[in-house]
Amino acid sequence: DTGVSQDPRHKITKRGQNVTFRCDPISEHNRLYWYRQTLGQGPEFLTYFQNEAQLEKSRLLSDRFSAERPKGSFSTLEIQRTEQGDSAMYLCASSLPGYGYTFGSGTRLTVV
Amino acid sequence: AQSVTQLDSQVPVFEEAPVELRCNYSSSVSVYLFWYVQYPNQGLQLLLKYLSGSTLVKGINGFEAEFNKSQTSFHLRKPSVHISDTAEYFCAVSDQNQAGTALIFGKGTTLSVSS
Numbered sequence: 001d002t003g004v005s006q007d008p009r010h011k012i013t014k015r016g017q018n019v020t021f022r023c024d025p026i027s028e029h030n031r032l033y034w035y036r037q038t039l040g041q042g043p044e045f046l047t048y049f050q051n052e053a054q055l056e057k058s059r060l061l062s063d064r065f066s067a068e069r070p071k072g073s074f075s076t077l078e079i080q081r082t083e084q085g086d087s088a089m090y091l092c093a094s095s096l097p098g099y100g101y102t103f104g105s106g107t108r109l110t111v112v
Numbered sequence: 113a114q115s116v117t118q119l120d121s122q123v124p125v126f127e128e129a130p131v132e133l134r135c136n137y138s139s140s141v142s143v144y145l146f147w148y149v150q151y152p153n154q155g156l157q158l159l160l161k162y163l164s165g166s167t168l169v170k171g172i173n174g175f176e177a178e179f180n181k182s183q184t185s186f187h188l189r190k191p192s193v194h195i196s197d198t199a200e201y202f203c204a205v206s207d208q209n210q211a212g213t214a215l216i217f218g219k220g221t222t223l224s225v226s227s
Contacts, residue, residue: 004155033214042116042202042217043156056214091155100146101215103155 004104006092012110013082020078021107025094032075033101034067035091036060043091049075082111114139116203116218124224127195133188133221135203142208145186146215147177150200159201162186173197198225 005024013019025032030051035043046065048056051072061067064082069075079086089108093101119134137143144163148156160171167179177188186203200222204215 006155040219042204042219043215045214045216048214058214093156100158100161101156102158103148105153105155108153 004092004094004102006090006104006107008107009105010108010110012112015084015111016081018078018080019082019109020076021090021092021109023075023077023092023104025074025092026102027073029094029096029102030072031095031097032069033093033095034075034077035093037089037091037106038087046077046090079109082109084111087111114143114205114207114216116205116216118201118203118218118221120221121219122222122224124226125193127225127227128192130191131189131193131197131223133201133203133223135186135188135218137184137186137203137205139184139205139207144206144208145177145179146204146206147171147175147186147188148202148204148217149173150202150220152199156202159188193223193225195225195227197223199223 007022032049034046037043045058047067049069064080067077089106091106093103095101115138117136125131146161147159150156160169162169162179170176175190200220202220203218206215
């Protein structure tokens with residue numbers, strides 16, 4: 001069990017650029033979640049996968065955001081045409097049914 | 113819709129003193145409850161969880177929490193805190209009847225332990 005890995009840890013990008021983050025969950029976990037956390041706030045749910053199927057998306061996930069989990073293993077979160085309001089910590093978590101989530105260390109995005 | 117209210121945004125306390133971090137939730141269905149801790153620039157670590165059974169739940173690092181269904185509360189306690197407990201603490205809830213649905217988090221409580 002190597003935990004949930006997220007890459008990169010930090011990303012600075014110019015407004016308008018596209019960015020992509022990767023999450024590698026714990027291998028036996030079939031559920032994967034993406035959250036966004038801004039300063040002074042709790043994590044906010046973005047989207048959830050069970051295996052390769054994206055089962056739930058928050059209204060926070062605008063058309064500029066897309067997430068994939070092509071083979072039910074790792075997942076990517078892409079933000080197109082980044083805006084300053086996208087600056088946040090993006091957290092990935094994985095779980096098995098009936099258990100709490102295991103979170104990764106997050107990717108901190110700064111849009112300048 | 114579910115929601116979580118953490119009643120104190122900041123809790124300052126001296127080392128070796130007891131502490132309670134308060135959490136109330138709002139839900140029309142049966143829930144699972146969780147407490148997570150977050151150290152600076154890190155992800156969240158699970159402290160403890162209530163899924164069913166005993167309402168007193170013991171977690172890591174000497175923390176415990178009690179589920180009170182009538183008061184819809186899940187307060188976190190530790191009898192004697194250490195400097196190393198300084199961190200952000202988040203209470204979270206999920207719907208028991210919809211397996212896999214997202215955790216809903218509170219806004220967090222900053223615990224500051226000083227000597």
